[in-house]
Amino acid sequence: MKTITQKFSSFCFPNLGIENVLFPNKTENPLSLHFLKTFSPAKQRASSLSTCTIQNPIADPNREANSPTKTQLYPTIFGKSTKPLHHHAKSSDVILSNKMITSHIRCGDLDSALNVFDNMTLKTTVTWNSVLAGMSKKRGKLKEAQELFVKIPEPDAVSYNTMLSCYVRNSNMERAQAFFEDMPIKDTPSWNTMITGFAQNQQMDKARDLFLIMPTKNVVTWNAMISGYVECGDLDSALKLFEKAPFKSVVAWTAMITGYMKLGRIGLAERLFEKMPEKNLVTWNAMIAGYIENHRAEDGVKLFRTMVGFGIQPNSSTLSSALLGCSELSALQLGRQVHQLVCKSPLCDDTTAGTSLISMYCKCGVLEDGWKLFVQVPRRDVVTWNAMISGYAQHGEGKKALGLFDEMIEKGMKPDWITFVAVLMACNHAGFTDLGVKYFHSMAKDYGLVAKPDHYTCMVDLLGRAGKLVEAVDLIEKMPFKPHAAVFGTLLGACRIHKNTEMAEFASQKLLNLDPASATGYVQLANVYAATKRWDHVARVRKSMKSCKVVKTPGYSWIEVKSMAHQFRSGDKFHPELASIHGKLKELEKKMKLAGYVPDLEFALHDVGEEQKEQLLLWHGEKLAIAYGLIKLPPGTPIRVFKNLRVCGDCHRAIKYISQIERREIIVRDTTRFHHFKDGHCSCADYW
Numbered sequence: 095m096k097t098i099t100q101k102f103s104s105f106c107f108p109n110l111g112i113e114n115v116l117f118p119n120k121t122e123n124p125l126s127l128h129f130l131k132t133f134s135p136a137k138q139r140a141s142s143l144s145t146c147t148i149q150n151p152i153a154d155p156n157r158e159a160n161s162p163t164k165t166q167l168y169p170t171i172f173g174k175s176t177k178p179l180h181h182h183a184k185s186s187d188v189i190l191s192n193k194m195i196t197s198h199i200r201c202g203d204l205d206s207a208l209n210v211f212d213n214m215t216l217k218t219t220v221t222w223n224s225v226l227a228g229m230s231k232k233r234g235k236l237k238e239a240q241e242l243f244v245k246i247p248e249p250d251a252v253s254y255n256t257m258l259s260c261y262v263r264n265s266n267m268e269r270a271q272a273f274f275e276d277m278p279i280k281d282t283p284s285w286n287t288m289i290t291g292f293a294q295n296q297q298m299d300k301a302r303d304l305f306l307i308m309p310t311k312n313v314v315t316w317n318a319m320i321s322g323y324v325e326c327g328d329l330d331s332a333l334k335l336f337e338k339a340p341f342k343s344v345v346a347w348t349a350m351i352t353g354y355m356k357l358g359r360i361g362l363a364e365r366l367f368e369k370m371p372e373k374n375l376v377t378w379n380a381m382i383a384g385y386i387e388n389h390r391a392e393d394g395v396k397l398f399r400t401m402v403g404f405g406i407q408p409n410s411s412t413l414s415s416a417l418l419g420c421s422e423l424s425a426l427q428l429g430r431q432v433h434q435l436v437c438k439s440p441l442c443d444d445t446t447a448g449t450s451l452i453s454m455y456c457k458c459g460v461l462e463d464g465w466k467l468f469v470q471v472p473r474r475d476v477v478t479w480n481a482m483i484s485g486y487a488q489h490g491e492g493k494k495a496l497g498l499f500d501e502m503i504e505k506g507m508k509p510d511w512i513t514f515v516a517v518l519m520a521c522n523h524a525g526f527t528d529l530g531v532k533y534f535h536s537m538a539k540d541y542g543l544v545a546k547p548d549h550y551t552c553m554v555d556l557l558g559r560a561g562k563l564v565e566a567v568d569l570i571e572k573m574p575f576k577p578h579a580a581v582f583g584t585l586l587g588a589c590r591i592h593k594n595t596e597m598a599e600f601a602s603q604k605l606l607n608l609d610p611a612s613a614t615g616y617v618q619l620a621n622v623y624a625a626t627k628r629w630d631h632v633a634r635v636r637k638s639m640k641s642c643k644v645v646k647t648p649g650y651s652w653i654e655v656k657s658m659a660h661q662f663r664s665g666d667k668f669h670p671e672l673a674s675i676h677g678k679l680k681e682l683e684k685k686m687k688l689a690g691y692v693p694d695l696e697f698a699l700h701d702v703g704e705e706q707k708e709q710l711l712l713w714h715g716e717k718l719a720i721a722y723g724l725i726k727l728p729p730g731t732p733i734r735v736f737k738n739l740r741v742c743g744d745c746h747r748a749i750k751y752i753s754q755i756e757r758r759e760i761i762v763r764d765t766t767r768f769h770h771f772k773d774g775h776c777s778c779a780d781y782w
């Protein structure tokens with residue numbers, strides 16, 4: 095553990111004495127644990143926006159002693175008398191019982207609170223209010239709350255506001271409005287409760303009507319309006335209010351940042367972030383998650399480091415975002431550092447944090463560590479199971495993935511649609527075609543889940559790889575919704591494997607109709623032509639790609655060496671150690687050829703001479719990255735290489751030889767899965 099604080103402190107702010115500030119105390123953060131269950135930063139931020147606005151006027155039991163006349167606020171509501179209490183001898187008992195009720199309610203134990211309440215001979219309005227607040231906090235207790243409310247002998251402002259927020263919490267805005275209009279006195283919290291309620295139910299017109307006539311607005315009011323507009327995606331209105339607001343709280347600033355990030359306007363979010371006078375954890379989380387969501391993982395992870403450097407304690411949302419960033423970048427070293435942070439923090443037993451770590455390890459290629467953690471997580475939820483099943487699926491461990499799925503069902507866990515994406519992926523990568531078809535049908539039949547586009551893409555992939563192209567097309571035609579571009583992209587991939595030009599032309603046509611700027615449509619079609627040596631067609635596709643100004647995603651591979659990512663393109667010209675990498679590859683080529691390797695020229699996508707083709711193949715990005723790893727990483731350590739596109743057939747074949755010649759485990763992650771190469775074999779059994 096000696097290095098973690100040093101590492102983090104060396105990131106940017108070395109003099110802050112991180113050791114003391116990383117985790118100064120166990121701060122309960124109201125925003126943390128429940129969000130991000132679905133790993134969705136958007137959801138997390140949506141929830142965090144609203145936390146500060148709903149008001150829950152829980153009565154303070156001590157207040158009674160200080161302000162015995164507060165019931166005078168409502169002198170004769172419903173003709174009830176408001177005489178002060180005359181049981182002085184018992185008032186200390188009342189205060190004690192009230193305190194007990196409040197503490198039960200705080201723990202969410204409504205039954206015990208009611209028990210105390212029923213046994214009290216003397217009750218004050220505070221007593222009633224506390225129980226009412228307890229009911230209002232629980233969803234679905236609206237009826238009980240109403241019944242209790244009408245029994246309160248002397249309801250005060252708190253009683254009314256509590257009842258009002260109960261309507262709002264139960265999303266009964268119509269009743270809330272009627273109740274609000276009948277309230278004898280409306281104070282600022284009453285107005286705020288209504289405005290917040292409308293804003294959270296996306297009824298901004300109604301919120302605005304109230305906002306305009308509200309007598310005294312406070313910071314909560316402005317926050318509710320600004321957050322509401324952001325939630326609806328109406329950034330213009332949000333900005334107008336934000337600029338006008340006399341109080342700009344951290345909540346409002348953060349809401350604006352969230353809104354900009356949602357629309358992908360990162361520059362504007364950054365400007366606000368720099369300008370804002372005070373930031374809280376939610377603000378940092380909004381920025382970090384925003385970067386990750388907008389595929390700027392590097393910036394997200396960098397900001398996370400900065401935040402920790404400042405001594406701000408991350409919560410599970412922060413960690414989930416940071417880990418998602420590490421997964422995207424395959425930054426295993428940083429991922430491990432975040433893991434150490436989690437271990438030291440109060441989140442060490444947290445399900446969400448544990449699940450994010452499992453996902454990170456699986457995506458960084460260390461399946462065993464993901465599994466070790468999975469076993470340790472004390473309370474697994476469906477997201478945790480999904481993470482591990484899809485981890486196995488991505489690594490081609492089909493049997494283990496399906497075994498875990500069975501175990502999940504046995505344990506009474508209810509699978510969701512994401513579980514089935516993982517299950518179908520597992521069947522797909524392991525070549526279990528019939529089983530996949532069975533699971534696909536069982537999803538609706540046995541679990542009542544409706545198939546989504548993702549499931550169809552998996553199925554087309556499954557059938558396509560198995561050579562059942564006609565069945566795949568049949569399935570696309572039977573889809574209950576308009577086929578999406580990805581499904582044709584997948585079909586195209588299958589056409590390439592089976593060299594079916596006719597079907598490839600059909601699929602690429604469909605794909606380009608749906609998405610004319612799709613590079614995949616052109617590239618894959620060109621690949622099919624190249625595989626069948628129809629170079630004139632390849633040239634034609636390239637030409638029309640150029641005239642349509644379609645930009646091909648450049649392929650690159652990267653490897654992490656000493657916490658630094660080294661990136662290689664095909665035929666890379668920029669890496670400073672290129673000479674020794676080429677040397678290593680030349681040496682390997684000789685040994686591979688002796689062992690029987692024949693370059694697969696089909697994957698050299700240019701119509702050039704054979705020798706030149708071999709050269710092109712030898713300098714493919716993944717081979718360069720592996721050679722660099724062989725030079726730099728100590729013998730015995732596995733080599734983990736990542737590629738942003740699918741690994742090519744020739745590289746796949748060559749890496750099998752390399753793993754045997756060098757006696758190294760080589761793990762390659764491409765866009766769809768992991769390949770574990772060892773002793774001349776790959777875990778995918780050449781089925782990918």
Ligand SMILES: [Zn+2]
Pocket residue numbers: 697711714715716741742743744745746
């Ligand atoms: Zn290759």
Ligand SMILES: [Zn+2]
Pocket residue numbers: 746768769770776777778779780781782
């Ligand atoms: Zn493989």
